[in-house]
Amino acid sequence: MKTKSADAELGSLLDWVEGMRKRVREIAREWEGREGNLIMILHAIQNEFGYVPRGVANELAREMGISMARIYEVITFYHYFRLTPPGSHTVQVCMGTACYLKGAEKLHGELERQLKLMEASGVRKGEFHVENVRCIGCCGMAPAVVMDGDTHGRLCPDAVKDILKRKRGK
Amino acid sequence: MAGKRLTAVDLETYWAQPPPMRPWVRVGMDTGGIAAGARHVYQALLEEQEEARAQIDIQQTGSLGLSYADPIVVTGDASGRTMMFGAMDPESARALIRDHVQDGHLLEDRVIASRDRGCELNGQQQVAILVKDTSAGKDEDRTGFFQELIREELAVHELDGRIKVYRAMDMGLYQKGVCVQLLPSRVTYAHVTGPDIRRIIDESLRGGRVLDDLLQAGGDPQERIVLRHCGRIDPDQLESYLHAGGYRGLKRALLEMTPEEVIEDMKTSGLRGRGGAGFPTWLKWQLTREPKADRKIVICNADEGDPGAFMDRSILEGDPHAVLEGLMISAYAIGADKGFFYIRAEYPLAVERVQRAIDEARATGLLGRDILGSGFSFDAEVRLGAGAFVCGEETALIASIEGRRGSPEPRPPYPSIKGLWGYPTSINNVETLAAVSVILDRGGAWYAGFGTEQSRGTKVFAVTGKVRNPQLVEVPMGIPIRTVIEDICGGADRGARIKAVQTGGPSGGVIPGTKMDTPVTYESLQELGSIMGSGGMLVMDESDSMVDVAKFYLGFCVDESCGKCAPCRIGGFQMLKLLERIHGGKGKAEDLTTIRDICHCMQTASLCGLGQTAPNPVLSTLKYFEEEYLDLMEAGQNAPDPKVRAGR
Numbered sequence: 001m002k003t004k005s006a007d008a009e010l011g012s013l014l015d016w017v018e019g020m021r022k023r024v025r026e027i028a029r030e031w032e033g034r035e036g037n038l039i040m041i042l043h044a045i046q047n048e049f050g051y052v053p054r055g056v057a058n059e060l061a062r063e064m065g066i067s068m069a070r071i072y073e074v075i076t077f078y079h080y081f082r083l084t085p086p087g088s089h090t091v092q093v094c095m096g097t098a099c100y101l102k103g104a105e106k107l108h109g110e111l112e113r114q115l116k117l118m119e120a121s122g123v124r125k126g127e128f129h130v131e132n133v134r135c136i137g138c139c140g141m142a143p144a145v146v147m148d149g150d151t152h153g154r155l156c157p158d159a160v161k162d163i164l165k166r167k168r169g170k
Numbered sequence: 171m172a173g174k175r176l177t178a179v180d181l182e183t184y185w186a187q188p189p190p191m192r193p194w195v196r197v198g199m200d201t202g203g204i205a206a207g208a209r210h211v212y213q214a215l216l217e218e219q220e221e222a223r224a225q226i227d228i229q230q231t232g233s234l235g236l237s238y239a240d241p242i243v244v245t246g247d248a249s250g251r252t253m254m255f256g257a258m259d260p261e262s263a264r265a266l267i268r269d270h271v272q273d274g275h276l277l278e279d280r281v282i283a284s285r286d287r288g289c290e291l292n293g294q295q296q297v298a299i300l301v302k303d304t305s306a307g308k309d310e311d312r313t314g315f316f317q318e319l320i321r322e323e324l325a326v327h328e329l330d331g332r333i334k335v336y337r338a339m340d341m342g343l344y345q346k347g348v349c350v351q352l353l354p355s356r357v358t359y360a361h362v363t364g365p366d367i368r369r370i371i372d373e374s375l376r377g378g379r380v381l382d383d384l385l386q387a388g389g390d391p392q393e394r395i396v397l398r399h400c401g402r403i404d405p406d407q408l409e410s411y412l413h414a415g416g417y418r419g420l421k422r423a424l425l426e427m428t429p430e431e432v433i434e435d436m437k438t439s440g441l442r443g444r445g446g447a448g449f450p451t452w453l454k455w456q457l458t459r460e461p462k463a464d465r466k467i468v469i470c471n472a473d474e475g476d477p478g479a480f481m482d483r484s485i486l487e488g489d490p491h492a493v494l495e496g497l498m499i500s501a502y503a504i505g506a507d508k509g510f511f512y513i514r515a516e517y518p519l520a521v522e523r524v525q526r527a528i529d530e531a532r533a534t535g536l537l538g539r540d541i542l543g544s545g546f547s548f549d550a551e552v553r554l555g556a557g558a559f560v561c562g563e564e565t566a567l568i569a570s571i572e573g574r575r576g577s578p579e580p581r582p583p584y585p586s587i588k589g590l591w592g593y594p595t596s597i598n599n600v601e602t603l604a605a606v607s608v609i610l611d612r613g614g615a616w617y618a619g620f621g622t623e624q625s626r627g628t629k630v631f632a633v634t635g636k637v638r639n640p641q642l643v644e645v646p647m648g649i650p651i652r653t654v655i656e657d658i659c660g661g662a663d664r665g666a667r668i669k670a671v672q673t674g675g676p677s678g679g680v681i682p683g684t685k686m687d688t689p690v691t692y693e694s695l696q697e698l699g700s701i702m703g704s705g706g707m708l709v710m711d712e713s714d715s716m717v718d719v720a721k722f723y724l725g726f727c728v729d730e731s732c733g734k735c736a737p738c739r740i741g742g743f744q745m746l747k748l749l750e751r752i753h754g755g756k757g758k759a760e761d762l763t764t765i766r767d768i769c770h771c772m773q774t775a776s777l778c779g780l781g782q783t784a785p786n787p788v789l790s791t792l793k794y795f796e797e798e799y800l801d802l803m804e805a806g807q808n809a810p811d812p813k814v815r816a817g818r
Binding site: 035036037038039040042043073074077078079080081095096097098100101102133134135136137138139140141142144150151152153 | 201202204205206237238240474475476477478479480483515516517553554555556557558559570571572573574575576591632634635636640641672675706708710714719722723732
């Protein structure tokens with residue numbers, strides 16, 4: 001019984017690796033022969049996996065015939081690329097100047113506080129990933145927060161709780 | 171229209187043919203509008219149209235610029251009359267179709283009054299009156315009272331059935347008392363008092379005479395040149411751009427002018443780079459044209475990294491073809507066959523619309539071989555930024571497109587000699603290129619008619635922060651900052667006093683409230699210790715601490731420093747530590763001297779623009795608000811909060 005489930009687990013893992021390899025190959029092929037393609041390929045990979053997992057980077061290095069250092073020097077230079085998996089929900093607090101002046105730091109503080117409270121009441125740690133981001137260009141609605149791609153503008157700290165709750169409800 | 175190769179004759183046909191004149195409704199669907207709910211409004215409009223079986227064209231369009239009023243809907247009828255509605259929601263969108271488009275009624279508290287005000291009544295029957303108390307905060311708003319007053323007076327003359335009274339959302343006038351606009355004439359009265367109501371109704375509405383003592387004449391100080399199509403065309407339809415006269419500049423350049431003549435026309439226009447530094451565009455093209463090379467490249471810099479700026483995003487989302495057209499013209503002038511759009515990955519909608527514009531241009535032969543039969547071949551593609559402010563710098567941007575870390579290189583050689591993959595490369599900002607396409611259409615001399623001697627044309631600003639109506643404005647150069655902030659955007663939010671206006675983002679400086687009459691030109695802003703920059707204009711009021719602002723901007727630059735050169739990497743970091751110490755109330759007497767020394771070192775010895783300009787916010791706050799630093803140092807942790815000091 002035990003071996004069977006371990007086999008199944010190993011099988012699905014191997015399937016994942018196989019699928020990942022195929023996808024990396026496809027992405028690399030799509031950009032093959034085009035100069036300066038590495039950043040565009042990394043964008044495609046992050047879109048696919050949500051971040052750039054080490055194993056995928058390794059596979060990409062092999063596929064493109066370049067060193068891991070070449071890939072990591074780029075990933076670590078640019079803010080946009082992630083090395084760790086995102087949470088199930090991503091909350092991005094805009095730290096553009098307009099948002100900053102209108103209290104983005106307070107919003108961030110309140111988000112962290114509310115998440116702590118939610119974690120205390122049983123919400124899995126890491127379900128929400130809160131991060132500060134560069135100006136999202138919605139300065140007219142400052143302060144703004146992007147939650148899973150939806151922008152919420154003109155927020156006061158009191159509104160934070162409701163938004164988080166609604167997201168959980170979905 | 172995909173698949174059909176367009177010829178010069180086809181283009182002529184598009185330009186000559188007016189679009190079908192059915193009533194139309196347009197929804198501003200840029201990132202800002204969508205974030206405010208424009209997609210729901212658009213959906214509701216479509217549903218209501220279906221239900222009412224109304225013969226209306228419902229269109230998506232780019233940003234109208236009035237961020238404070240998003241989502242915005244504009245309506246128009248066959249007679250060319252337009253009306254703008256703000257803060258729309260699905261409910262009011264349905265009402266708009268039912269009551270306004272079909273029955274001619276307006277919506278309460280939704281109309282954004284036209285700034286194109288009328289001066290004559292011409293015996294025309296007026297059908298609606300807009301009212302708005304433009305001075306008040308929320309608690310002392312007299313709008314409702316005046317609405318009642320007008321209604322009562324109308325009833326006396328039995329006009330209440332024919333003339334409707336609405337509260338306007340925005341009058342385009344500020345601190346001018348109660349304002350009243352008559353429609354459709356757009357005759358506008360300001361500083362209206364109770365007794366004036368009787369006169370307005372008796373003399374203007376019944377007698378047809380304009381009351382000169384109340385009349386608010388004068389229009390909008392803005393000139394929409396770069397933003398000419400934003401909010402007017404569907405950015406996803408090449409056809410829509412062509413109907414608006416699109417690609418006329420390209421056709422003129424390719425078929426009627428030599429590359430030298432194009433550069434000459436740009437010289438006449440006086441256009442300078444709108445990315446911030448203000449380098450003459452024609453000269454950049456000339457310098458890239460001169461060297462002999464196998465190939466040359468043009469790049470559109472759309473890496474709008476300035477926090478608090480969204481001009482480029484709005485242009486790309488509202489009028490992508492205009493930028494593509496500008497890029498093609500620059501390529502023709504220089505002799506380039508390949509172009510890149512380097513766009514921030516944080517702007518997915520802009521990326522999508524530019525990609526679509528490129529695809530459609532390619533499908534119709536506007537990109538590719540032998541464009542319009544001119545023998546000129548050119549293609550363009552999109553490359554994404556990945557969140558590095560330094561990549562706005564030319565050499566770092568080139569490194570990034572090449573797929574490397576975005577570290578700047580020493581210049582010279584300038585990109586015009588040795589750029590992308592070693593080929594001569596011209597890099598122009600989005601706003602610059604959007605201006606190029608209209609300059610080639612209407613001629614350099616026409617464009618040079620706007621602005622001042624040294625700073626020609628117009629500039630787009632994103633006015634945000636503690637301002638009443640955050641929005642995108644486009645004004646002729648030379649206009650005072652005060653006009654932009656107070657007349658167009660309504661001054662400080664909640665009637666507060668403006669302490670400073672920040673221009674140029676992390677590379678710029680603050681302009682104190684006392685210097686608000688400074689004209690907006692490259693030179694005058696530089697004299698004050700700031701820069702024009704890409705066009706962010708942040709309004710700060712008395713509750714904002716200038717030390718905190720300096721710390722914010724410097725923190726940004728420290729975070730974004732690529733780390734290649736020591737003055738920027740170490741200087742910025744050390745200076746930030748000092749600022750944090752001062753802000754925390756633990757500053758030492760000698761800190762300001764040290765800060766000034768570090769600033770000087772960074773300005774003179776940094777490798778690229780990021781490091782050289784990073785001290786600007788610190789130096790300019792020190793220049794105009796040194797007492798805030800001193801207060802913090804003297805009083806230590808007991809330093810008064812700026813909010814308290816404001817009341818002093």
